[in-house]
Amino acid sequence: MTTDDGPSNFLRELIAADVAAGKHGGRVVTRFPPEPNGYLHIGHAKSICLNFGLAREFGGTCNLRFDDTNPAREEQEYVDAIEADVRWLGFDWGERKYFASGYFDQLYRWAVQLIGKGLAYVDDQTTEQIREGRGNFYRKGTDSPNRDRSVDENLELFERMRAGEFPDGARVLRAKIDMSHANLNMRDPPMYRIKRAHHHRTGDDWCIYPMYDYAHGLSDALEGVTHSICTLEFEDHRLLYDWFIEALELEHRPQQVEFAKLNFSYIVLSKRKLLELVKGGYVNGWDDPRMPTIRGLRRRGVTPEAIRAVAERTGASKRDGRVDITLLEHEIREHLNATSPRAMAVLDPLKLVIENFDEHAVEWFEAPNNPEDPAAGGRKVPFSREIYIERDDFREVAPKKWYRFAPGQEVRLRYACFVRCNEVIKDAAGNVVELRCTWDPASRGGDSPDGRKVRGTSHWVSARHAIAAEVRLYDRLFSEPDPEGIDGRDWKEFLDPRSIRVVAGAMLEPSLADVPVGARFQFERVGYFCADDDSRPGHPVFNRTIGLKDSWAKIEAKGG
RNA sequence: UCGGGGAUCGUCUAAUGGUAGGACUGCGGAUUCUGGUUCCGCAUAUCAAGGUUCGAAUCCUUGUCCCCGAACCA
Numbered sequence: 001m002t003t004d005d006g007p008s009n010f011l012r013e014l015i016a017a018d019v020a021a022g023k024h025g026g027r028v029v030t031r032f033p034p035e036p037n038g039y040l041h042i043g044h045a046k047s048i049c050l051n052f053g054l055a056r057e058f059g060g061t062c063n064l065r066f067d068d069t070n071p072a073r074e075e076q077e078y079v080d081a082i083e084a085d086v087r088w089l090g091f092d093w094g095e096r097k098y099f100a101s102g103y104f105d106q107l108y109r110w111a112v113q114l115i116g117k118g119l120a121y122v123d124d125q126t127t128e129q130i131r132e133g134r135g136n137f138y139r140k141g142t143d144s145p146n147r148d149r150s151v152d153e154n155l156e157l158f159e160r161m162r163a164g165e166f167p168d169g170a171r172v173l174r175a176k177i178d179m180s181h182a183n184l185n186m187r188d189p190p191m192y193r194i195k196r197a198h199h200h201r202t203g204d205d206w207c208i209y210p211m212y213d214y215a216h217g218l219s220d221a222l223e224g225v226t227h228s229i230c231t232l233e234f235e236d237h238r239l240l241y242d243w244f245i246e247a248l249e250l251e252h253r254p255q256q257v258e259f260a261k262l263n264f265s266y267i268v269l270s271k272r273k274l275l276e277l278v279k280g281g282y283v284n285g286w287d288d289p290r291m292p293t294i295r296g297l298r299r300r301g302v303t304p305e306a307i308r309a310v311a312e313r314t315g316a317s318k319r320d321g322r323v324d325i326t327l328l329e330h331e332i333r334e335h336l337n338a339t340s341p342r343a344m345a346v347l348d349p350l351k352l353v354i355e356n357f358d359e360h361a362v363e364w365f366e367a368p369n370n371p372e373d374p375a376a377g378g379r380k381v382p383f384s385r386e387i388y389i390e391r392d393d394f395r396e397v398a399p400k401k402w403y404r405f406a407p408g409q410e411v412r413l414r415y416a417c418f419v420r421c422n423e424v425i426k427d428a429a430g431n432v433v434e435l436r437c438t439w440d441p442a443s444r445g446g447d448s449p450d451g452r453k454v455r456g457t458s459h460w461v462s463a464r465h466a467i468a469a470e471v472r473l474y475d476r477l478f479s480e481p482d483p484e485g486i487d488g489r490d491w492k493e494f495l496d497p498r499s500i501r502v503v504a505g506a507m508l509e510p511s512l513a514d515v516p517v518g519a520r521f522q523f524e525r526v527g528y529f530c531a532d533d534d535s536r537p538g539h540p541v542f543n544r545t546i547g548l549k550d551s552w553a554k555i556e557a558k559g560g
Numbered sequence: 561u562c563g564g565g566g567a568u569c570g571u572c573u574a575a576u577g578g579u580a581g582g583a584c585u586g587c588g589g590a591u592u593c594u595g596g597u598u599c600c601g602c603a604u605a606u607c608a609a610g611g612u613u614c615g616a617a618u619c620c621u622u623g624u625c626c627c628c629g630a631a632c633c634a
Binding site: 193260314327329330 | 561562563564565566567570571572573574575582583584585593594595596597598626627628629630631632633634
């Protein structure tokens with residue numbers, strides 16, 4: 001089955017079947033449940049697209065719920081950043097912003113209820129003793145000596161835990177399930193721990209906090225979530241997820257469904273490694289344009305449309321894999337090609353003097369803003385006797401199939417005219433410093449009335465009108481597709497120093513002088529660029545989002 | 561030695577007993593005032609071995625390989 005929303009996948013089919021069967025009254029409610037302890041990255045984007053996308057597709061709703069049950073690592077700053085990132089991606093949770101911490105009272109009452117049913121108990125053992133008692137994959141666990149405490153004693157102890165009568169870590173509330181269960185999550189998992197830490201929302205109201213396994217499913221139930229979509233590593237937890245809901249005899253039963261998280265070649269996504277990149281100074285912060293964070297991608301110039309397209313194209317399944325980064329790159333180009341205004345910018349300027357062009361004259365040539373989009377209009381670009389062209393567009397000795405500048409070869413200056421290179425000027429060291437050319441005034445506008453063809457077209461900037469700019473050329477952060485998977489080598493060894501190259505003296509056409517931060521352009525024949533936060537009036541800084549495909553580079557690389 | 565998942569082109573993903581399809585990548589070619597875009601074409605896959613069936617990626621059996629799990633993290 002294929003729809004406008006993309007190809008079929010097991011989540012879509014499962015939800016469609018539930019809706020068709022009238023489960024939950026045919027309603028669909030999902031949620032995106034980040035822990036506010038870090039910045040969102042492209043892996044989260046996948047989950048966001050899935051949860052919000054599926055809800056929208058089935059006429060349901062998606063909640064934004066912060067899973068803030070561990071005050072030691074969560075902060076308001078992250079809540080704000082996450083909200084901004086989800087919005088930027090194009091999703092809206094309406095009034096449905098929730099916090100697990102908003103359910104602390106209810107969760108506490110339910111815990112008391114479970115104690116009353118003999119399904120939870122307070123354990124005085126140390127962390128080490130509990131770990132020891134849990135056993136391991138091959139050895140069954142053993143019951144805690146506190147396992148058979150009376151309901152009354154448990155009630156009293158739990159109340160005193162809440163009241164702050166015991167030091168941190170002294171006791172935990174445990175679900176009473178089965179210490180010999182093959183699934184370790186079922187061996188009397190902790191529900192509450194004592195932890196005196198200031199919570200970003202509840203302040204110092206609590207000194208006990210619920211664990212993920214206890215809080216998550218019940219929060220889902222409270223919100224009427226129908227499909228609780230999470231990643232594969234929680235498959236083992238589903239049994240526990242269901243157990244709490246069952247034990248409390250809750251009427252609404254959300255269903256946990258797991259999918260394989262999104263990962264890419266040439267990228268690392270683990271929170272720990274991302275943090276290491278930032279803390280270790282390997283990148284310039286969480287919003288470094290080489291980071292796979294939403295903020296990094298945004299600063300790089302990537303569009304939310306491209307990210308959503310990747311999420312859609314990669315579907316959903318239970319096989320863990322690694323998507324080829326070229327798919328992301330393709331979607332970025334795809335969207336930017338359709339939407340970016342064009343401009344001319346010379347990254348590595350080589351002066352070109354048109355000897356038969358009046359020294360004081362200026363011609364203004366009309367250039368379309370986007371050949372892909374006539375509605376984008378056009379602009380005038382100034383042309384004068386001295387211009388800059390890309391140094392790499394000139395070869396003193398033309399290789400085979402070389403259409404660009406070379407002695408005696410005629411080339412088109414885009415939207416301007418034909419010029420022919422007559423002479424190459426070098427400095428004492430033999431470096432080419434200037435090209436002397438003549439133009440054909442009849443080719444004004446870019447075509448010759450006699451119909452003669454030129455194969456090469458180059459971009460250019462009038463020297464007198466050029467704006468100097470800094471351009472940051474970003475590339476893949478790693479030199480290896482799987483930096484984490486190379487035998488016996490640290491992933492940081494594959495950080496690619498060429499992932500950023502700063503060009504100080506780029507020359508831009510004057511229309512680019514004062515462009516708002518975040519504005520995206522295609523620099524013709526070069527790539528897609530985005531005005532960086534560091535731009536100053538009259539002195540823009542541009543980030544390269546992604547280069548244009550370069551088939552000449554391929555020909556040349558093949559030894560042509 | 562345990563439990564839970566998963567194996568389809570190089571990569572991601574469809575096909576739910578009836579022609580193994582799509583996308584990205586790669587390689588050709590056409591068009592082009594971006595060696596871009598667009599268009600056309602080519603190449604490449606069912607983990608293995610048995611079995612059931614007129615017919616198997618799909619069902620059965622036996623293997624093999626990969627991922628996750630032993631926080632008072634989420």
